Amino acid sequence: MTVVRDTTAGAADVWNVLSDGWSYATWVVGASRIRAVDPHFPAPGSEIHHSVGLWPAVLNDVTRVLAMTEGRKLVLEARGMPAGKATIVLRVTPRGTGSRIEMIEHARTLPFSLVPETVQHAMVYPRNREATRRLALLAERAAVPQ
Numbered sequence: 001m002t003v004v005r006d007t008t009a010g011a012a013d014v015w016n017v018l019s020d021g022w023s024y025a026t027w028v029v030g031a032s033r034i035r036a037v038d039p040h041f042p043a044p045g046s047e048i049h050h051s052v053g054l055w056p057a058v059l060n061d062v063t064r065v066l067a068m069t070e071g072r073k074l075v076l077e078a079r080g081m082p083a084g085k086a087t088i089v090l091r092v093t094p095r096g097t098g099s100r101i102e103m104i105e106h107a108r109t110l111p112f113s114l115v116p117e118t119v120q121h122a123m124v125y126p127r128n129r130e131a132t133r134r135l136a137l138l139a140e141r142a143a144v145p146q
Helices: 011-018 021-027 117-143
Strands: 003-007 031-037 047-054 057-069 073-080 084-095 098-107
Touching: 003 117, 011 084, 011 098, 011 117, 021 031, 021 047, 021 117, 031 057, 098 117
Parallel strands: none
Antiparallel strands: 003 098, 031 047, 047 057, 057 073, 073 084, 084 098
């Protein structure tokens, strides 16, 4: 169950938000702050060091880039302790004067990797729908001439 969001922002505007690791906590639901961003982000192997949760109960975490196609696709490995690791695929496709954002998430560690993917997708769909909404809003804001 891929989350699909059409936006008036161009693909380049969406990619600019995705490739800015410091904006991660603004659009990723659950991320509360950014501690550090690898200067090579979003190159494969680069990382975003962030925290999840509400203060004072925050956990430090890391998200790593597994693969990237400049301007079009970002594959992340997110850790969610104690829940384990997940692979998140984000795609950006030009569409008319705007673009389409697609996001899907797959659990990669036990016990959640034992859950059928259709159930996994249904569980994270609301969070990913909100994340793509926030991502689109940030990109649309950046696309408005100042």
